[in-house]
Amino acid sequence: MSASATAQIADTRGLTPIAPRSIVRFGMLTFLASEAMLFAGLIGAYIVLRVSQGEAYFPTGFVKLPVRETFIATIVLVASSGTCHWADTLVAKGKRGTWALFLTIVLGSLFLANQANEWMHLKHEGMWFNTMGTYASNFFVLTGFHGLHVFIGVLLLIASWVLSLLGKFDGSNHNFLMCASFYWHFVDIVWILVFTIIYLW
Amino acid sequence: MVNGQPEPAPSRPPGGSSTLRAVLWATLVVVIVGLFAAFARQQWTAAMRRDTGSLDRFNTVPAFTLTERSGRQFNSAELNGKIWVADFIFTTCPGPCPQMSAKFFELQQEIKRSSDVRLVTYTVWPEYDTPEVLRRYADRFKALPDKWLFLTGEKKTIYDLAHKAFLLGITDKESGREVLKEGEFVHSTKMALVDRRGQIRGYYDATSLEAVQKLLGDIGSLLREQPAQ
Numbered sequence: 001m002s003a004s005a006t007a008q009i010a011d012t013r014g015l016t017p018i019a020p021r022s023i024v025r026f027g028m029l030t031f032l033a034s035e036a037m038l039f040a041g042l043i044g045a046y047i048v049l050r051v052s053q054g055e056a057y058f059p060t061g062f063v064k065l066p067v068r069e070t071f072i073a074t075i076v077l078v079a080s081s082g083t084c085h086w087a088d089t090l091v092a093k094g095k096r097g098t099w100a101l102f103l104t105i106v107l108g109s110l111f112l113a114n115q116a117n118e119w120m121h122l123k124h125e126g127m128w129f130n131t132m133g134t135y136a137s138n139f140f141v142l143t144g145f146h147g148l149h150v151f152i153g154v155l156l157l158i159a160s161w162v163l164s165l166l167g168k169f170d171g172s173n174h175n176f177l178m179c180a181s182f183y184w185h186f187v188d189i190v191w192i193l194v195f196t197i198i199y200l201w
Numbered sequence: 202m203v204n205g206q207p208e209p210a211p212s213r214p215p216g217g218s219s220t221l222r223a224v225l226w227a228t229l230v231v232v233i234v235g236l237f238a239a240f241a242r243q244q245w246t247a248a249m250r251r252d253t254g255s256l257d258r259f260n261t262v263p264a265f266t267l268t269e270r271s272g273r274q275f276n277s278a279e280l281n282g283k284i285w286v287a288d289f290i291f292t293t294c295p296g297p298c299p300q301m302s303a304k305f306f307e308l309q310q311e312i313k314r315s316s317d318v319r320l321v322t323y324t325v326w327p328e329y330d331t332p333e334v335l336r337r338y339a340d341r342f343k344a345l346p347d348k349w350l351f352l353t354g355e356k357k358t359i360y361d362l363a364h365k366a367f368l369l370g371i372t373d374k375e376s377g378r379e380v381l382k383e384g385e386f387v388h389s390t391k392m393a394l395v396d397r398r399g400q401i402r403g404y405y406d407a408t409s410l411e412a413v414q415k416l417l418g419d420i421g422s423l424l425r426e427q428p429a430q
Contacts, residue, residue, distance in 0.1 A: 054398070055258075067247070071240045078233065192232060200239045 024175045025182075032186045035149075039190050042142045043197060049134055050201070057135055063127040065139075066118055067199050073114040074195050077150075080107035081188040084157070088181045091164065094171035101161040104184070108154045115147050139198060146194055149187045156180035249425070256394075256419055256426075259401035262287075262366045267323075267354035270335040275352055281399065284423050285319040286416060288392045288407065289363055289371060291326040292338040297390045301407040302342045304392070305349060311417055313348050317397075317429055318420060320349040323362065325371045325386050327353045367393050367401065394419055397427045 050057050083104040090097035119140075122128070129140045160177045163169060169177055262277070269275040286308060290298040305320050312318040324330035330338075335351040344351070352359075363369045369389035374381045381387065394403040394416060403419050405412040 064247075067240070067243060071236075074236065078236075192236065196236070196239060200243045 018173055019175065021175060021178070024179065028179045028182050032182060035186065036190075038145070039142075039193075042138075042145060043193060046138050046142060046197060049138065063122060063125040063132075065199055066121065069114060070118065070195060070199055073111050074191065076107050076114075077111045077188050077191055080104045080111070081185050083107060084181050084184045087160075088174075088177060091169050091174045091177055092171055096164050096167070096169070098161060098164050101157060101164060105154060105157045105161060108150060108157060108184075112147065112150055112154065115143065115150075142194060142198070146187070146190060149183075149190070153180070153184045153187050156183060256396075256402040256422060259404075260366050260368065261398070261400045262362065262395055265358055265362060267352040267358060268332055270332045270339050270351040270353075271346065272332045275350065277399075280319060280321070280395070282317075282397050283319050284317055284397055284420055284427075285321050285395045286392055286420075287321045287323065287367065287395060289323045289325050289359075289367075289369060289388050291324050291386055291388075292330050292334055293326070293384060294386070297408060301390060301392065302338075304407045304413055306342045306344070307413045308416060309343075309345060309349050311413075312420065313345060315424075317424065318348075320344075322349070322351045323359050324351070324353045325359065325363070325373070325388050326384065327356050327359060329384065363388075369393070392416065394423070396423050 080103075083100050087097035087100035087104060090100055126132070127136050127139075129137050157180055160180045163176060265277045267275050286305070288301050288305065290301055292298075302322065305322065309320060312320075324335060330353050332353060335353055339349070339351050342349075360371060363371050369391055370387070371389070372381065372387040374383055374385065390407045392405045392407055392412065393401050394405070396402050402423065403416075405416050
């Protein structure tokens with residue numbers, strides 16, 4: 001274990017020494033744990049308000065959320081986690097995985113496009129951050145924070161894609177892709193929770 | 202089976218890692234299947250709700266204590282969990298009140314077999330409409346004692362309910378000044394539908410020909426939306 005870690009440190013590309021994979025993984029998981037706290041707060045607020053107010057939580061003239069479209073977007077996001085894992089596996093085997101990454105980026109962007117469309121639709125229907133009470137503001141803050149994470153995730157995937165095209169990854173060294181992949185899976189898991197609680201409950 | 206692949210892939214690292222992997226994949230499958238099931242359920246409920254036409258939501262009726270026509274104390278907690286229709290009348294009313302009570306009688310014929318539905322008539326002239334007077338009025342309309350309640354009591358309680366919860370107007374001599382004489386009232390001819398949680402879900406004009414039909418339809422919607430516990 002320690003021998004391979006030392007070997008990884010010794011292996012440098014250009015001027016940047018490469019951190020051992022286990023340490024990078026631990027750092028990333030710690031970061032994601034703190035991210036989970038953020039979402040736990042927002043989701044918790046929604047659950048508490050919904051439980052305490054019951055059906056009355058939905059304001060009079062409540063706008064129906066486009067559940068069907070968002071369900072499809074959810075499937076797209078879950079599929080993108082699959083292609084992301086595929087890319088990770090390919091790169092670990094010493095391949096480039098650029099197509100798998102590209103597909104992941106496309107699927108992630110489709111999710112974002114759907115969300116943008118949904119927000120415009122809801123705004124048009126009169127539901128926005130500052131209208132229709134805590135329900136609407138909770139909805140927009142929660143899905144907004146998540147959407148921002150998806151956006152950052154897409155940027156990380158694009159960066160991974162470029163690095164892969166430039167041949168910066170190999171089987172033993174692809175920490176950047178590993179982190180982007182963790183982040184992407186995390187965003188996916190959070191979305192499944194958000195979707196289930198806000199759209200299906 | 203077709204490929205004849207051995208179950209634990211030989212390239213996997215030894216130890217608990219392959220078990221963990223299997224657990225993760227199984228979780229993923231369960232989550233995806235669960236997601237589809239929850240989505241199907243949501244779509245089904247939404248379709249049912251569309252079918253029945255979901256009702257608006259108005260004020261929630263606060264708790265109150267009044268006197269029933271039998272003379273007993275009536276606490277609004279008795280209406281918790283019931284679907285009920287309310288109206289405001291007075292027994293000497295020459296105009297629309299008999300018409301409103303006739304509509305309630307029609308409703309009573311339809312709902313009397315349901316244990317979950319009640320009719321509630323408040324008097325707007327509690328000083329005159331004592332339980333005894335209300336009882337005679339109720340008998341005129343063949344009101345069933347356990348289905349159709351007549352409530353009198355403190356005037357302020359009734360007027361506050363009408364004005365603040367039901368948002369229905371009542372004007373009497375005191376508020377109407379010289380226009381109205383003693384025993385004359387101007388009051389709304391609306392009937393209000395209240396759900397099991399005490400929330401008002403609809404208003405129906407008693408002078409309208411389709412009021413009873415519409416009310417019965419909406420009571421049905423509420424029974425489907427809030428099935429008996």
